[in-house]
Amino acid sequence: MTVTETTAKSQTESLSFEFDLQHSPEKVWRALTDPELLAEWLLPVIGFKPESGAAFMFKTQAYPGWDGTVNCEVLEVEAPRKISYTWRVPFLDTVVTFTLTPTARGTLLSLVQSGFKAEQKQEFGGARYGWKMMGGKLVELLPRIA
Numbered sequence: 001m002t003v004t005e006t007t008a009k010s011q012t013e014s015l016s017f018e019f020d021l022q023h024s025p026e027k028v029w030r031a032l033t034d035p036e037l038l039a040e041w042l043l044p045v046i047g048f049k050p051e052s053g054a055a056f057m058f059k060t061q062a063y064p065g066w067d068g069t070v071n072c073e074v075l076e077v078e079a080p081r082k083i084s085y086t087w088r089v090p091f092l093d094t095v096v097t098f099t100l101t102p103t104a105r106g107t108l109l110s111l112v113q114s115g116f117k118a119e120q121k122q123e124f125g126g127a128r129y130g131w132k133m134m135g136g137k138l139v140e141l142l143p144r145i146a
Contacts, residue, residue, distance in 0.1 A: 003135055005128070012121070014114035015128055019135060022106040023142045029080035030145060031138060032098050037145065041137035043070065050077050056085075066090065087113065092123050111135070 006016045021028060031037045033050040043058035051074060058070040066089060075095065076084040084097040094115035101108040111131060116124045 003132070003139070005132070007128070012118055012124060013116050014112055015116075015124065015131060016113075017111045017131055017135060019107075019109040019111070019139065020103070020105075021109055021139070021142060023145075025080050025100045025102050025107045027142060027145050028100055028107045028109055031141060032083060032100075033079075037141065041141045042134050050074065050079065050083060052077050092116075092120065092127075094127075 004018045004020075006018055007014070031041065033048075035045045035048050038045045038048065043060045046057050046059055048054070048056040054074045056072050056074070058072065060068045060070075062068040069089070071088045072085045074083065074085045076082060076097075080100060082097065082099045084095060087094045087096045094113050097110075097112045097114070099110040099112075101110070113127055113131065116127075
């Protein structure tokens with residue numbers, strides 16, 4: 001398994017990562033769309049349904065200036081190939097897209113978070129750190145999924 005950040009050095013509008021996973025697209029899809037599994041690697045989720053137009057939220061620890069809520073809406077679903085949703089907090093309004101491509105060894109998972117503004121360097125860096133950390137948790141979780 002390899003995780004590669006594919007964000008161009010000059011890029012400030014979107015982050016991108018690729019995960020070369022030795023697990024089937026169906027298993028990876030479950031990790032991306034099952035609320036109990038999402039809570040294990042990403043964040044606890046409330047009201048999630050992998051249906052276009054469905055509103056839901058991730059809820060985590062509050063910090064000064066943020067109540068820990070990420071408001072989301074599913075924009076696109078093509079099971080088990082692609083899911084895209086908004087990622088909104090008071091200081092950030094972006095879109096997260098996961099794309100799954102079958103490979104001979106398993107799945108190539110692409111993650112893109114787009115919509116950062118040029119002045120959001122701190123948020124961009126925080127998201128980069130967060131996705132690396134949460135992506136590592138996803139990699140650890142996948143072998144435990146039946």
